[in-house]
Amino acid sequence: MSGVRTSLPSRAQFEERLFGVLRRVVIAFLALITLLPFCYMLLLSVKPIDALLLNPGQLWVSAEDFTLSTYEEVLKPTSEGGQGFVHMLANSALVSLGAVVLTLLAAIPGAYAVSRLNFFGNRQVSVLFLAVYLFPATLLAVPLFVMFAKMGLQGSLVGLAIVYIAQTVPVSIYMMKNYFVTIPYSIEEAAALDGCTRLQTVRKVVLPLAAPSLMATGLYVFMIAWNEFLFALLFLAAQPEKWTVSLGLQQLANGVEVSKTVLMAGSVVLTIPVVGLFFAAERLLTEGLTSGADKS
Amino acid sequence: MSTTSPTPSSAAPASADSVGATGSGRKGRGPGSRRPDRRPLTGAARENRAGLAFVTPTFLVVLVVVVLPILWTVLLAFQRARLVDIQSMGLFGNWSLHNFTGILTSPGFWTSLWTTLLYTVGSTAGSVVLGLVAALALRRPFRGRGLLRGSMLLPYVAPVVAAAFVWQIALSPQFGIVNEWGGKLLGWDDPVAFLSTRSYEVSLLGLHFDVPLALLTVIAFETWRYFPFAFLFLLARLQAVPDVLEEAATVDGATPTQRFRHVLLPQLMPVIALLCVLRFIMTFNKFDDIYLLTGGGSGTDVVAVRVYDFLTARFDVGAAAAQALVLAVVLMALLGVYFKFFAKKVEEEA
Numbered sequence: 275m276s277g278v279r280t281s282l283p284s285r286a287q288f289e290e291r292l293f294g295v296l297r298r299v300v301i302a303f304l305a306l307i308t309l310l311p312f313c314y315m316l317l318l319s320v321k322p323i324d325a326l327l328l329n330p331g332q333l334w335v336s337a338e339d340f341t342l343s344t345y346e347e348v349l350k351p352t353s354e355g356g357q358g359f360v361h362m363l364a365n366s367a368l369v370s371l372g373a374v375v376l377t378l379l380a381a382i383p384g385a386y387a388v389s390r391l392n393f394f395g396n397r398q399v400s401v402l403f404l405a406v407y408l409f410p411a412t413l414l415a416v417p418l419f420v421m422f423a424k425m426g427l428q429g430s431l432v433g434l435a436i437v438y439i440a441q442t443v444p445v446s447i448y449m450m451k452n453y454f455v456t457i458p459y460s461i462e463e464a465a466a467l468d469g470c471t472r473l474q475t476v477r478k479v480v481l482p483l484a485a486p487s488l489m490a491t492g493l494y495v496f497m498i499a500w501n502e503f504l505f506a507l508l509f510l511a512a513q514p515e516k517w518t519v520s521l522g523l524q525q526l527a528n529g530v531e532v533s534k535t536v537l538m539a540g541s542v543v544l545t546i547p548v549v550g551l552f553f554a555a556e557r558l559l560t561e562g563l564t565s566g567a568d569k570s
Numbered sequence: 571m572s573t574t575s576p577t578p579s580s581a582a583p584a585s586a587d588s589v590g591a592t593g594s595g596r597k598g599r600g601p602g603s604r605r606p607d608r609r610p611l612t613g614a615a616r617e618n619r620a621g622l623a624f625v626t627p628t629f630l631v632v633l634v635v636v637v638l639p640i641l642w643t644v645l646l647a648f649q650r651a652r653l654v655d656i657q658s659m660g661l662f663g664n665w666s667l668h669n670f671t672g673i674l675t676s677p678g679f680w681t682s683l684w685t686t687l688l689y690t691v692g693s694t695a696g697s698v699v700l701g702l703v704a705a706l707a708l709r710r711p712f713r714g715r716g717l718l719r720g721s722m723l724l725p726y727v728a729p730v731v732a733a734a735f736v737w738q739i740a741l742s743p744q745f746g747i748v749n750e751w752g753g754k755l756l757g758w759d760d761p762v763a764f765l766s767t768r769s770y771e772v773s774l775l776g777l778h779f780d781v782p783l784a785l786l787t788v789i790a791f792e793t794w795r796y797f798p799f800a801f802l803f804l805l806a807r808l809q810a811v812p813d814v815l816e817e818a819a820t821v822d823g824a825t826p827t828q829r830f831r832h833v834l835l836p837q838l839m840p841v842i843a844l845l846c847v848l849r850f851i852m853t854f855n856k857f858d859d860i861y862l863l864t865g866g867g868s869g870t871d872v873v874a875v876r877v878y879d880f881l882t883a884r885f886d887v888g889a890a891a892a893q894a895l896v897l898a899v900v901l902m903a904l905l906g907v908y909f910k911f912f913a914k915k916v917e918e919e920a
Contacts, residue, residue, distance in 0.1 A: 285825055289825045289827060290825075290826060293826050300703055304707065304722060307794060308725055311725075311733070311740065314736060314739075314740060315732070330746065330750040331750035331754060380631040381628060384629065385628075386624055387622075387624035391620055391624060392618070393620070393621025393622050393625070396621065402629075402632065403628075403632065406632060407852075408898070408901065409898060410854070410855030410894060410897060410901070412855055412873075413643050413895065414636065414639050414643075415877070415894075416643050416877070416887060416894055417638075417639035417640070420642075421642070440632075440635040440639075472620045497727060503729075503858040508882070523731050523732070527735060534745070538736070540732075541731070544729050544731060544732045548727060548729060553720060
């Protein structure tokens with residue numbers, strides 16, 4: 275083969291073959307590192323602790339070892355000797371949904387204005403919205419901690435949802451802005467000619483058209499809020515009945531003797547809602563997040 | 571700004587009002603309008619008003635939940651504030667540089683800042699490089715690509731608490747799968763305590779040197795958790811590169827490495843630069859990953875964890891605020907250097 279076309283440098287052939295093999299190796303490696311930890315989590319959650327200690331390297335669970343008592347312990351309310359994760363799931367859902375609603379309400383007008391309207395200070399405001407990212411969560415944590423302590427909101431789930439706005443508004447504005455600019459301006463002009471005020475145009479024309487972007491943004495906010503840990507720890511640690519799942523799980527790990535398999539069952543309970551939601555809307559989400567990236 | 575933006579308390583109705591200007595401006599031309607001595611607003615002026623009206627609610631929210639707290643942090647950093655005193659303390663008063671002198675002279679802070687820098691650079695480089703490799707590998711279709719693409723996002727989507735505990739258990743010296751298999755397959759003599767070993771002696775080719783094992787482990791965790799983020803952006807950009815570019819290069823006899831270096835990389839460079847900046851900012855302030863994995867022990871004491879310790883263990887709000895502030899200033903300085911000297915270069919190369 276190689277003798278037929280001597281003009282083709284053998285280096286190219288060699289590289290083609292090398293990268294062909296490397297590509298498979300990389301793909302296998304990626305599948306391994308992304309899937310294995312989660313399979314391991316699932317596996318340990320249905321094992322009794324003795325089986326784990328006896329044979330830590332085992333990658334399967336035998337039929338006689340299989341148990342769901344770990345889940346039972348995690349989900350049962352604290353009054354019945356469990357860990358009360360059902361209640362925490364409700365708390366997490368409440369905070370996350372609250373954060374979604376509040377963030378969208380706060381971010382939509384700004385995203386629309388920045389993407390559509392030419393007003394005095396537009397650029398400065400856009401920069402400010404993105405600059406929020408520069409400020410570390412730790413910088414916000416100190417005053418918010420003190421402020422909430424002063425206002426007596428410490429330990430309130432609503433307060434936590436409000437704090438999450440700070441974490442989610444910049445990325446929300448960015449995502450929605452990228453979508454708003456793709457909506458043809460002529461549609462808005464048509465609405466204005468038909469006698470819509472600006473507010474009506476936004477409500478009845480722009481927002482319905484931007485529904486996919488709003489969904490994606492909302493989902494992303496939900497994920498951030500559901501997974502958040504630092505602020506939950508700062509605000510809620512003293513009140514077990516207000517714990518979110520993330521916080522509850524961490525406190526469980528810190529607390530009195532809890533077996534590792536129960537901890538893994540808790541991790542599965544924490545992970546499943548957000549991962550399930552993500553896969554249900556994967557396309558929407560990845561496109562919403564990266565829609566600006568290929569335009570750079 | 572102050573003339574047109576409504577007051578905070580009346581933000582919602584006011585915005586609806588001035589938005590209506592679009593409609594009333596047209597009516598204003600006729601006689602008997604509200605302000606007969608004024609010329610009707612031009613289109614630009616109306617748009618200006620509408621823009622300000624729309625941006626005001628968002629601006630106020632950002633002001634209240636982000637800007638004001640940060641300004642307060644700055645104030646707190648210059649006061650001797652402990653949590654118990656806060657209730658009685660005024661906003662101003664008792665200015666001192668006590669917090670800063672205390673922090674800047676304590677040796678713990680400087681090692682912690684250095685650790686933060688190592689951690690950030692390592693994790694940023696790691697996640698962007700792994701993301702790039704993944705994007706290149708998954709660029710062309712193959713069976714099961716969609717599935718793998720989805721599963722690759724798992725580490726990024728999964729809650730940090732759950733991910734950290736899985737790593738903790740998998741790396742545990744007593745019952746972790748990594749040590750078990752390392753002993754069986756790779757012949758490790760003793761189990762390795764990945765998350766609690768400050769420095770681990772490695773001998774390679776007769777040379778002995780110490781590696782900061784716990785720090786490397788948290789860098790690996792951070793790389794693992796955030797490479798999907800880089801992967802997503804890079805894959806989107808890669809798929810927007812026109813095929814003809816590469817085909818032309820192939821016809822001209824360019825090898826795969828040459829095609830990557832001279833065709834793809836220049837196209838990807840702006841996204842790579844953006845990703846590096848984003849990841850750098852995020853990781854520099856990262857708290858939860860390290861707190862959950864090591865608690866800040868064994869040479870992984872980053873500044874964010876120190877701030878938390880000062881706040882919750884010592885209740886020293888002033889010192890915590892000062893450290894967070896110094897961290898932010900260092901970050902700004904680093905970004906300033908980047909944008910002044912390097913951002914242009916990346917743009918030119920692209």
